[in-house]
Amino acid sequence: xxxxxxxxxxxxxxxxxxxxxxxxxxxxxxxxxxxxxxxxxxxxxxxxxxxxxxxxxxxxxxxxxxxxxxxxxxxxxxxxxxxxxxxxxxxxxxxxxxxxxxxxxxxxxxxxxxxxxxxxxxxxxxxxxxxxxxxxxxxxxxxxxxxxxxxxxxxxxxxxxxxxxxxxxxxxxxxxxxxxxxxxxxxxxxxxxxxxxxxxxxxxxxxxxxxxxxxxxxxxxxxxxxxxxxxxxxx
Numbered sequence: 001x002x003x004x005x006x007x008x009x010x011x012x013x014x015x016x017x018x019x020x021x022x023x024x025x026x027x028x029x030x031x032x033x034x035x036x037x038x039x040x041x042x043x044x045x046x047x048x049x050x051x052x053x054x055x056x057x058x059x060x061x062x063x064x065x066x067x068x069x070x071x072x073x074x075x076x077x078x079x080x081x082x083x084x085x086x087x088x089x090x091x092x093x094x095x096x097x098x099x100x101x102x103x104x105x106x107x108x109x110x111x112x113x114x115x116x117x118x119x120x121x122x123x124x125x126x127x128x129x130x131x132x133x134x135x136x137x138x139x140x141x142x143x144x145x146x147x148x149x150x151x152x153x154x155x156x157x158x159x160x161x162x163x164x165x166x167x168x169x170x171x172x173x174x175x176x177x178x179x180x181x182x183x184x185x186x187x188x189x190x191x192x193x194x195x196x197x198x199x200x201x202x203x204x205x206x207x208x209x210x211x212x213x214x215x216x217x218x219x220x221x222x223x224x225x226x227x228x229x230x231x232x233x234x235x
Contacts, residue, residue: 128220
């Protein structure tokens with residue numbers, strides 16, 4: 001178990017990038033239509049890169065920031081167009097599958113276009129931040145995380161049940177929100193945040209003290225994100 005606590009945990013962040021890419025967008029495809037129309041969730045690489053706070057946390061230079069902003073605007077417009085179409089798909093499973101494929105596609109595009117723009121340490125920090133904003137149960141379901149934490153079959157079964165129960169509660173809430181008023185939607189979003197918080201707490205409760213410490217280390221230094229758009233490049 002000592003290997004869980006060593007520096008290889010940092011390398012793990014890179015392995016998580018592709019495997020965790022689909023989680024938040026697939027979940028977002030289940031949510032009701034919103035007025036912002038951005039078409040991607042806060043946990044996606046594009047959404048995180050839009051935040052000035054994330055750009056500063058990555059220690060981007062002015063030149064890097066300008067190039068990153070160009071990538072975000074270009075791919076963001078393309079992704080919104082494709083993501084909007086997903087909301088017209090009636091079949092839930094088909095919608096999730098297409099959202100997953102779309103997430104994989106655009107996370108791949110982001111990584112490719114950032115390859116010659118940011119340093120390895122900077123992209124690693126971006127991945128760490130993304131782990132922090134994703135549901136705990138989704139991260140722990142990843143095979144690399146499960147392997148590094150040495151989760152037992154019993155732990156995996158408990159986590160799978162937690163994920164199933166959480167998704168059922170959220171799906172039921174989404175269904176009730178379709179014809180809800182603004183006030184009812186606001187109340188429902190509060191419940192949704194509580195559902196996710198409960199699921200995170202329950203998932204963490206499955207881990208041993210040592211596993212919790214190792215999982216925390218994988219996510220790097222804690223950051224509280226503020227929902228503000230990233231700064232545009234200076235001219």
